[in-house]
Each structure stands twice: as C-alpha cells, then as structure tokens.
Amino acid sequence: xxxxxxxxxxxxxxxxxxxxxxxxxxxxxxxxxxxxxxxxxxxxxxxxxxxxxxxxxxxx
Amino acid sequence: xxxxxxxxxxxxxxxxxxxxxxxxxxxxxxxxxxxxxxxxxxxxxxxxxxxxxxxxxxxxxxxxxxxxxxxxxxxxxxxxxxxxxxxxxxxxxxxxxxxxxxxxxxxxxxxxxxxxxxxxxxxxxxxxxxxxxxxxxxxxxxxxxxxxxxxxxxxxxxxxxxxxxxxxxxxxxxxxxxxxxxxxxxxxxxxxxxxxxxxxxxxxxxxxxxxxxxxxxxxxxxxxxxxxxxxxxxxxxxxxxxxxxxxxxxxxxxxxxxxxxxxxxxxx
Numbered sequence: 001x002x003x004x005x006x007x008x009x010x011x012x013x014x015x016x017x018x019x020x021x022x023x024x025x026x027x028x029x030x031x032x033x034x035x036x037x038x039x040x041x042x043x044x045x046x047x048x049x050x051x052x053x054x055x056x057x058x059x060x
Numbered sequence: 061x062x063x064x065x066x067x068x069x070x071x072x073x074x075x076x077x078x079x080x081x082x083x084x085x086x087x088x089x090x091x092x093x094x095x096x097x098x099x100x101x102x103x104x105x106x107x108x109x110x111x112x113x114x115x116x117x118x119x120x121x122x123x124x125x126x127x128x129x130x131x132x133x134x135x136x137x138x139x140x141x142x143x144x145x146x147x148x149x150x151x152x153x154x155x156x157x158x159x160x161x162x163x164x165x166x167x168x169x170x171x172x173x174x175x176x177x178x179x180x181x182x183x184x185x186x187x188x189x190x191x192x193x194x195x196x197x198x199x200x201x202x203x204x205x206x207x208x209x210x211x212x213x214x215x216x217x218x219x220x221x222x223x224x225x226x227x228x229x230x231x232x233x234x235x236x237x238x239x240x241x242x243x244x245x246x247x248x249x250x251x252x253x254x255x256x257x258x259x260x261x262x263x264x265x266x267x268x269x270x271x272x273x274x275x276x277x278x279x280x281x282x283x284x285x286x287x288x289x290x291x292x293x294x295x296x297x298x299x300x301x302x303x304x305x306x307x308x309x310x311x312x313x314x315x316x317x318x319x320x321x322x323x324x325x326x327x328x
Contacts, residue, residue: 005117009127014192018185019116022134026290029177033297040304047311 086303089163093296100296104289111137111283119279128192133280135185137287138178142210143245145175145291149217150242153235163299165231166306168238169221170298174291176214183211202251203259206244213241227306 008015115133122129149171156164186204187197198204217234224230252261272280 008130009121011126011128011192014188015116015127015130018131018134018188019112021184021188022138022181023112025177025181029174029294030290033294033301037297037301037304040301040308043308044304044311047308047315051311051315 086163086307090300090303093300097293097296097300100289100293104286104291104293107282107286108290109286111279111281111286114279114282115276119276120273122276125193128189129276131185131189132276133283135182135189136280137284138181138185139207140284141287141291142175142179142182142207143248144288145171145178145295146210146213146238146242146245148295149175149214149238150245153238156231157235157239162228162231162306163303165228165235166302167295167299168217168235169227169231170302171295172214172217172221174294174298176211176218178287178291179207179211179214183207201257201259202255203248203257206248206251209244210241210248213237213244217241 006012112133116130119130119133121127149168152164152168152171155161156168183204186207190199191197217238220234220237221227221230251257252259
C-alpha cells in the first residue's frame with residue numbers, strides 16, 4: 001500500500017476512524033456476547049451437576 | 061347397552077400460534093440454532109471482511125466525494141441493520157405479546173443491544189462522513205434526528221428490560237415500548253422525502269435503477285449481506301444465552317424450594 005492509500009485523499013482522519021470504530025464496536029459486542037454465553041452455559045452445567053434429576057438434554 | 065361408537069376428536073386445525081409454539085420450543089431452538097450459528101458467523105465474517113476490504117481498497121473513489129465515499133461501506137450496511145433489527149425487535153415483541161411465547165420475549169430482549177450497537181455505528185460513521193462533506197458533525201435534520209430517536213428507543217428497551225428483578229415481568233412493558241417505537245421506522249425511511257433534509261435521498265433502493273455505480277454497489281451489497289449474517293449470529297448467540305439464563309434461574313428456584321436436610325435427617 002502506498003502513502004496515498006493511507007492518506008485517503010486527505011480524508012484519512014474521517015475514513016480510518018469510521019472503520020476502526022465500526023469494526024471495534026462489532027468485535028466488542030461479539031466478545032461480550034460470547035463471554036455472556038459461556039458464563040450462562042457454565043452456570044447451567046454447574047446447577048445441573050448439583051441436581052442430576054433436573055438435567056435436561058438438548059439445551060446445549 | 062352400548063351407545064354409538066365414540067367418534068375420535070377432530071384434529072386441531074393448525075394455527076400460527078401452534079406452529080410458533082412447535083418451532084420455538086426452547087430445546088428445539090437450542091439444537092437448531094447451535095447447528096446454524098457457526099455457519100452464520102463464518103459467512104458473516106467472510107462476507108463482511110470481503111466487502112469492507114473491497115470497498116476500502118478496490119472500489120473507485122467518488123468523483124464528487126473522493127475517498128470519503130468509502131465510509132459508506134460501513135455506514136449504510138449499519139443503517140440497514142439498525143432499521144432491520146428494529147423490525148425484528150418489533151415482530152418478536154408482537155409475538156411475545158399476542159402468543160405470550162417466552163422465546164419471543166427473550167429474542168426481543170437480546171436483539172435490542174445488537175441493534176443499538178449497529179445504530180451507534182451508523183450515527184458515528186455518519187457524523188464522520190458529514191464533517192468533510194457537509195462541514196458539520198451533526199445537524200438536526202429529519203433523517204439524523206429520527207435515527208437518533210431509534211438509538212434512544214433501543215437504549216430505552218434495554219433499560220426497561222433490565223428494570224425489573226424478574227426479566228419475565230419486564231417483557232410486556234418492553235414489548236409495548238418496542239411496538240409504539242415501530243412508528244419511527246417509516247419516519248426514518250421517508251424522512252428524506254417528506255422533509256427538506258441535508259441527508260441525501262435513497263440511492264440503492266430507488267425505484268428503477270439504483271443511483272450508485274455498479275463498482276460501488278457490489279461491495280456495498282456484499283458488506284450488507286455480511287452484516288446481516290453477523291447481526292443474525294449475534295442475535296442467535298444472545299438468545300441462546302437468554303434461554304440458558306432462564307434455565308439457570310429455574311434451577312436455582314427449584315433448589316431454593318427443596319426442603320433443606322435437617323441435621324437429624326442427615327444423621328439417619
């Protein structure tokens with residue numbers, strides 16, 4: 001990539017932050033969503049292990 | 061005396077409500093969504109990266125806007141998801157209100173944060189595009205203001221959904237808010253036609269031929285499809301989380317309701 005690509009015709013200060021913020025927010029949401037999912041999955045596994053009678057198949 | 065042979069009960073006519081309950085069974089949903097999620101996420105990631113790189117590197121610059129037009133490849137798909145996501149939120153809220161299906165309530169609750177993030181991206185990138193093109197970061201014109209209202213509707217829905225100790229109790233007021241807020245969608249869509257706005261009118265969905273050159277339209281549509289899959293994958297993942305959290309609450313409630321073992325019983 002040459003310098004003119006990074007300069008974006010003099011609008012680098014607007015183009016690159018747009019991509020950085022957009023991609024960054026989606027990535028942050030994806031990471032938080034996955035961490036929430038993993039926490040909920042582990043919590044259910046722990047609770048079902050405490051009480052095997054209430055174990056339900058197919059919900060994971 | 062034997063009476064006339066009993067006739068078997070007539071089978072129930074299938075209704076939309078029955079179909080929804082059958083297909084939205086949490087166990088079945090978890091199995092189907094678990095199989096679908098990796099494919100959605102992979103397709104969303106691949107298409108989004110391809111479309112954004114295409115727009116950023118290979119698409120031609122606009123003869124008037126220069127390289128700032130590249131902001132469009134993230135701004136416009138984010139705007140599509142902001143509005144499409146709210147349609148999904150409103151439909152889930154309607155199903156939750158009418159058929160009282162818990163899965164619809166969970167889906168509505170989990171779509172809202174995803175929609176809020178895409179709306180925020182739309183607003184921020186729009187502002188970054190507006191400064192070099194319009195000379196201002198923000199203007200209170202109909203399109204920008206109605207999208208800001210959409211963002212506040214998402215945030216209001218999130219706040220209302222979390223305002224009750226029991227999330228199930230929050231579903232009904234949150235659904236009513238979502239349905240009332242749906243009136244904002246046609247306002248956003250037609251704001252550029254109904255009022256004299258700084259924001260440009262529709263270019264891609266214009267009747268007849270789109271007002272965008274095909275070299276710019278192609279990466280825009282690829283990114284739009286990619287964002288759609290990413291949105292769907294995130295909404296599915298979060299809905300799965302909501303179902304698991306509900307299950308955890310039920311298990312904890314059941315454990316709390318069980319009689320505690322007394323010391324004498326333990327000794328026996």
